[in-house]
Amino acid sequence: MDVHNIVEDLVKRFLNDILNEKKDICKCEQCRLDMACYILNKTKPMYVVSSRGIIHSENNKRESNQADIDILSLVKEAVDVISRTPRHTDDSIEEQQLIQSSTPQDKHIFVFPAIVGRIIDSDTLNPISNATVFLYQSNSEIPVTMFNHRWENPIQLLPKMDGTFSFWPKPEKATNNGIQKSFQMNIEIKWNNNSSLRKFFEITSISSENSGEVNLSDRVYRLDDIYVSPED
Incomplete structure (x- = not known):
């Protein structure tokens, strides 16, 4: 079943509009993702399961100016x-949508999405801010290499992060285009x-030609x- 949260579409649209007007702040993909997570963690999702449902819900949403x-x-x-408080230490302003990554010089690659999650205190239902989060692949105990220096693994949760963590793994080599592979x-x-x-999960990626640049949007x-x- 394909479930879609239409609030994400509104957030992306409004966020892009606001950022297009700003000239003096960092617009890198890390900051954009942090902004989107900040908003979505404070909004109630609206899930639909079909294209017709999306259209119906979107129309209803448009009628609600207050929303x-x-x-x-x-x-x-x-x-x-x-x-005001970016998670990276690079002060340079990046307005470009594409990030030049540390992508391996391979002809074909598997590109990963950004992985986003949130950790909640089960007793108070408040976000956790005193934890460290690691990302691993398969049975390895070595943290997965990130896309570039702006992404940390492990990541230390801070109060300003509202319990949210994010990772963007570096692409992996593939033997050809169009190969589907599941990564544990x-x-x-x-x-x-x-x-x-x-927490264990699986990500499926389809290999593509390596252009040397990867766009995080919608990934x-x-x-x-x-x-x-926290008391455990």
């Missing part, structure tokens, strides 16, 4: 918060120095919220 105003307000808040991934969450939890794999007990 649009609320989301637009959150977009402005997210842009302000994230631009898992994240490890560590907190209180001695407590940990693992997001969203995990369900993960609940942990």
Whole structure:
């Protein structure tokens, strides 16, 4: 079943409109993703399961001006918060949509989506801010290499991150175009120095020709919220 959250479409549209007007802030893919996550974590999703349902729900959504105003307000808040406290240390302004990555010099590659999740305190239902999150592949205990220096693995959750973590794995070599491959991934969450939890999942990628540039837009794999007990 293909489930779609139409609020994501509104967020992307409003966020792009606002960022197009800004000239003095970082617009890199990392900051864009952080802004989108900030907004979506504060909005109620609207799920539909068919193209007809999408059209019907979108029409209803357009009739609700207040809902649009609320989301637009959150977009402005997210842009302000994230631009003042970016997670990366590079102060350069990047307005380009494409990121030149550390992609291997291979003719064909598997490109991964950004992996996004949120960790919640199961007792208080508040976001966790004192945990470290690792991304691994298969049975390896070596953290997966990230797309470029703007992405961290492991990542330390800070209060400003609202419990949200994100990873963007570096592309892997493929032997040809059009090959479908499943990658077994898992994240490890560590907190209180001695407590940990693992979540396993699978990502499927279809190989493509390596152009040397990869666009992150629409390449997001969203995990369900993960609940942990800080007292464990």
